[in-house]
């Protein structure tokens with residue numbers, strides 16, 4: 001059935017103008033609303049109000065994903081600018097959050113309506129759709145936005161200013177003040193051929209995050225203190241990363257920013273809840289060592305683990321020896337897999353690849369290396385730093401530091417003593 005036929009059917013069922021229904025239908029489909037859902041929503045719209053008037057919603061908390069279109073007055077909390085590509089076309093969209101006294105809701109504006117964070121606006125004929133299980137407002141061609149003189153008081157933070165630890169994946173239109181700690185310039189092959197980008201690490205008083213500047217701005221140099229307006233947060237290799245797009249404004253700051261020297265210490269439960277976190281510290285007991293630890297072989301082509309001389313992708317290969325540990329750490333709130341590289345493993349093992357190879361040859365069994373590492377670390381408490389990522393297999397931390405915890409031993413002894421004395 002063609003769009004025209006759907007419009008015909010709706011128009012005759014509802015007794016309204018076909019062109020009007022068709023325009024509404026096209027509008028909804030343009031926002032990726034499935035045809036059946038779009039028709040239902042139009043049946044509600046025209047069925048409820050025969051005059052074709054759009055329903056008016058008084059407050060945001062009343063908006064339901066089944067609402068077709070809404071009118072509302074709200075305060076713009078954040079505005080993020082982004083370029084999206086679909087059907088071979090490039091479009092600049094604005095996205096963020098608007099709020100009233102009753103609640104807040106995400107929006108996507110498909111045109112530049114000229115509003116900024118902090119403005120109070122009346123949105124006419126915004127279409128409601130469900131996005132990630134929540135209603136969201138699409139402000140498109142058939143919508144109107146009026147910027148009001150008076151400003152609506154809302155119980156939410158207005159503007160995108162955040163500290164680094166307050167950011168999470170998916171945020172856009174954020175404003176941060178940071179110092180650039182590390183930066184490197186690279187050339188990548190992208191959609192439009194070769195592009196130069198900058199990437200590295202930025203920090204503020206609360207934490208550190210990796211960044212990518214897709215426009216390789218000259219201001220992004222080591223030691224620079226900067227205000228970055230309109231950045232977004234994407235996930236890269238399981239941890240949040242700040243993206244500077246071509247819409248990001250960079251201003252040099254005349255004030256020092258002193259990053260924390262200590263890493264943020266989180267419980268495993270807290271860390272897992274973030275969905276991925278950069279450069280943190282956890283303290284817990286090693287309770288197990290997983291398969292694929294100790295002396296292992298990697299495929300010379302793809303670096304993946306080789307089992308019985310076979311790579312899953314490249315078949316029979318001459319594996320390259322490596323040392324690695326995948327250990328389970330538990331801090332009482334949750335468990336995570338800690339991954340140690342060759343150097344860290346060699347330190348625990350008390351010898352490098354050659355020594356491990358010799359031990360395995362003498363025992364005629366490669367697993368002795370893993371067992372020895374297990375005896376060394378299982379049951380002990382460690383302080384682990386690194387980047388924690390979360391996927392369907394659970395939480396995983398690539399350790400940048402792995403040291404036995406000492407502070408707690410004294411504290412535990414003291415606690416025990418107190419208990420004995422009392």
Ligand SMILES: [Zn+2]
Nearest residue numbers: 299302311314
């Ligand atoms: Zn391979």
